[in-house]
Amino acid sequence: MENIFNDKALQQYLNEISKIPALSREEEQKYAKLAQNGDQDAIDLLVKSNLKFVVRVASRYQNRGLSLSELISEGNMGLIKAIGMFDYTKDIKLISYAVWWIKQKITSALSEKSNTINYPSAKYSLKNRVRYTSEQIFGNKGYYPEPEEIAAELNVPTEAVHKVLADKINTLSLDVVSSGSNNQDASIGDFISSGEKFDPKTLYYREKLSNKINDSISRLSERESYIIKAYFGLDSGKKRNFAKLGKELGLSRERVRQIQKEALDKIFKDTVEEREKDIDWILTQE
Numbered sequence: 001m002e003n004i005f006n007d008k009a010l011q012q013y014l015n016e017i018s019k020i021p022a023l024s025r026e027e028e029q030k031y032a033k034l035a036q037n038g039d040q041d042a043i044d045l046l047v048k049s050n051l052k053f054v055v056r057v058a059s060r061y062q063n064r065g066l067s068l069s070e071l072i073s074e075g076n077m078g079l080i081k082a083i084g085m086f087d088y089t090k091d092i093k094l095i096s097y098a099v100w101w102i103k104q105k106i107t108s109a110l111s112e113k114s115n116t117i118n119y120p121s122a123k124y125s126l127k128n129r130v131r132y133t134s135e136q137i138f139g140n141k142g143y144y145p146e147p148e149e150i151a152a153e154l155n156v157p158t159e160a161v162h163k164v165l166a167d168k169i170n171t172l173s174l175d176v177v178s179s180g181s182n183n184q185d186a187s188i189g190d191f192i193s194s195g196e197k198f199d200p201k202t203l204y205y206r207e208k209l210s211n212k213i214n215d216s217i218s219r220l221s222e223r224e225s226y227i228i229k230a231y232f233g234l235d236s237g238k239k240r241n242f243a244k245l246g247k248e249l250g251l252s253r254e255r256v257r258q259i260q261k262e263a264l265d266k267i268f269k270d271t272v273e274e275r276e277k278d279i280d281w282i283l284t285q286e
Contacts, residue, residue: 017051025093032088046083046094047076053095054079057102064110071106078105104132129154130164146257216267223249224263231260 023031023046034042058071066074082098108128133153137145151158217225217234227249233239242253242260249256 017048017055020048020051023049025091028094029088032083032086032094035083036086036088043080043083047079050079050095050098051076053099054102057099058106061106061110066110070109074105074109075102078102081105100131104128126154126156126160127164130161213267220263220266224259224266227256227260228263228267 028046031039031042031046035046054075055072058068058075061071062068078101079098082094082101085101086094086097088094111125111128130150133150134145137149137153145153147161148158151161154161217228220228227245228234230240230245230248231242240248242256245251245256246253251259
């Protein structure tokens with residue numbers, strides 16, 4: 001890896017953390033339980049074993065108003081937050097859960113301390129709050145909430161949440177909108193919209209995950225596949241809510257929601273292991 005740091009102390013820090021071995025999933029579960037019971041040594045161990053990943057994430061946000069050292073410090077706080085909320089009983093690695101908290105803490109600091117993020121402040125604030133609330137509910141309850149639940153939690157109009165989610169979907173194209181098409185930009189929309197630079201490793205990871213999701217959808221039942229594609233607008237670009245799908249299929253709104261959740265659970269279960277492998281692969285690259 002090319003040496004891009006001039007600060008000797010920072011370079012020494014980077015050299016030291018590169019030597020820290022990663023923990024196994026079993027070790028993570030053990031120390032996460034201790035950490036959440038107040039064991040500071042366990043917290044320190046979990047933080048140290050994931051510092052290399054924090055640096056990788058932080059380095060992508062350089063030249064936006066904060067130094068790399070400041071970005072790393074913010075990322076570390078996000079990692080500590082994730083350790084406190086991590087459900088160690090689930091079959092998932094800590095870093096897969098922590099990545100959102102790391103990025104959230106960094107982008108929040110950038111939003112507060114610089115003017116480099118091109119979103120109107122009120123809209124950007126709501127965008128972050130919607131994402132934060134969604135991840136909070138997912139972490140606590142194990143499912144991603146409906147816009148109505150997010151709106152109730154934030155005490156904002158449901159339409160405002162719908163608008164934020166629609167903007168996000170239009171930007172991201174859900175990474176899987178390109179299913180069955182030749183749209184090569186769909187899987188990198190998030191990077192482009194945020195101004196974040198991406199490299200071949202990152203693009204490889206996202207496209208590989210996108211392909212895995214598409215493959216998972218293709219192995220759902222015909223009804224499950226139809227609901228997923230229609231709900232997210234993957235078939236025609238026009239999304240349909242649970243009520244409309246219920247009328248089409250002769251099912252109640254609640255039953256459609258249940259089928260959608262079951263299908264998403266299958267997709268998540270099918271892709272999470274692949275995602276963790278790819279994250280591990282990225283972290284080992286120089």
